[in-house]
């Protein structure tokens with residue numbers, strides 16, 4: 498902040514715009530911004546970690562055990578596991594695996610300390626993230642069963 502701006506802020510504070518004359522408005526605004534950014538980042542980290550744990554725990558464990566039928570426990574899935582449809586089941590397992598990569602890589606990109614201290618890691622992690630997002634969406638769209646998905650309202654075919 499320039500000396501000119503700082504002195505203007507202090508003058509405004511003295512004129513009654515700020516009752517706490519010991520602390521310039523600029524520094525309080527900076528603190529408020531930092532606190533809200535940290536709060537936002539914390540919520541995002543908790544959400545993404547919970548998302549990754551859910552996917553790995555629910556779909557990952559059952560897939561590794563070969564118990565794909567366990568996906569049916571999630572009754573909100575449009576199709577989930579379909580007996581005999583190995584390609585579709587494999588596709589969905591891959592969709593879940595990539596979702597874990599996206600959630601994990603994505604959250605690491607947002608941590609300022611990693612960006613500052615491990616720039617090379619940040620760049621490679623970003624490339625993996627972008628590839629995973631692109632692959633995830635491309636693959637998901639190309640594998641959607643248009644007839645069924647349109648009937649359920651979950652479709653990209655109109």
Ligand code: HEM
Nearest residue numbers: 552571573574575576577596599600630633634635637638
């Ligand atoms: C254009 C992009 C995408 C399309 C078309 C798509 C399509 C789908 C479809 C149709 C399902 C439901 C499958 C079923 O019910 O049998 C699904 C589930 C899911 N997708 Fe995607 N997806 C896309 C992108 C993503 C991305 C970017 C992520 C993660 C970062 C993701 C994570 C998931 C997860 C976790 C589920 C399972 C939801 C649950 O457990 O209820 N998807 N996706």
